[in-house]
Amino acid sequence: MFELHASLESDSVRIGDLPLSSVRLCNDSNYPWVILIPRRKDIEEIYQLSPDDRHQILLESSWISESLVEIFSPDKLNIATIGNIVSQLHMHHVCRYKKDACWPKPIWGQVNTIPYDNRILKKTIESIRLRLEPNLISI
Amino acid sequence: MFELHASLESDSVRIGDLPLSSVRLCNDSNYPWVILIPRRKDIEEIYQLSPDDRHQILLESSWISESLVEIFSPDKLNIATIGNIVSQLHMHHVCRYKKDACWPKPIWGQVNTIPYDNRILKKTIESIRLRLEPNLISI
Structure with missing residues (x-):
């Protein structure tokens, strides 16, 4: 069974x-x-997914990309599967801005994370959830 | 017209x-x-490609991934579209090794590039070309 x-x-x-x-x-x-x-077990790379799952992950990645662009108006999206530390397949989608903490470098291994204030965290999650809602199967 | x-x-x-x-x-x-x-003009993000082109780029990315794994036996693949400096859509596929110059960090913005010796460059290109040959439309 799949486990996060x-x-x-x-x-x-x-x-x-x-x-x-x-x-x-x-x-x-x-x-x-x-x-x-x-939610697939023992998958580390996109090419290891079945053709149907590969098609689906790209569709879902496009939904995420369009939502992020619409909500946050980034200057650029950075999308990546890295997994050198956690090999379970996961696909990053990062909104980048010309004024952000490490532009134009990629974000990984650069600056420390800054956890959200709780109120802003909740608001940010709600805004993304609302935009993705037609495609969500559970929240 | 598309221009690299x-x-x-x-x-x-x-x-x-x-x-x-x-x-x-x-x-x-x-x-x-x-x-x-x-080879598409004015495209910066994967989601901006047509559905057919999105399907095709993921297929081609899988061909590249499988070829790299078969030829170079990496410990992990790192795949990314970043484009903060060059925004023309391009998709990185990097073979990573636990003993490489910046493991486990992603490679971008870490160590200086080391150009290939000409003989090894030619050999590396030939090995990838040979593996991709059934799907190449020109070399």
């Missing part, structure tokens, strides 16, 4: 479930940063 | 063309590092 990796669970907050993937917000207020985690 | 960005052209070497994307090897011998560039 403990580090992903502790570093991020649940937004809801799309048909294939769980959607979570990284608890780092430096940038709006959403992670998609397909 | 000058920085992508100068930092990488042509391997060949898949139906949608050009395939190039980054001239950095720190890690086998292949870039896919869909």
Whole structure:
């Protein structure tokens, strides 16, 4: 059975479930940063998913991308599957701004995370959940 | 008409063309590092591609991933669309090793590139081209 990796669970907050993937917000207020985690066991790379699941993860990634652009108006999206530390497949979607803490560098291994204030965390999650709602199967 | 960005052209070497994307090897011998560039004008993000093109880029990304795993046996693949400096859509595929120059950090903004020795560059390109050959439309 699929089980979310403990580090992903502790570093991020649940937004809801799309048909294939769980959607979570990284608890780092430096940038709006959403992670998609397909609920499949023992998968580390996108190419290891079935063709149907590959199709679905790209669709879900596009839903996330469009939602982030609409809500947060980033200057650029950074999308990545890295997994050098937590190998369970997870796909980062990060809103980048020309004035953010480490522009133009990618965010990984640069500045410390800054957890959200609780009120802003809740508001941010709600705004993403509302935009994704037509496609969510549970929240 | 699609035109390859000058920085992508100068930092990488042509391997060949898949139906949608050009395939190039980054001239950095720190890690086998292949870039896919869909030959579409004015596209910065995957979600901006048509549904058919999105399907095709994921297929081509999977071909690249499987080829890299087969040829170079990495410990992990790192796949990303960043584009903070060069916004023309390009998809990085990097073979990572537990003993490489910046494991476990992502490679961007970490260590200086080390251009390949010419003989090894040629051999590396040939090995990837040979593996991709059934799907290449030109070399």
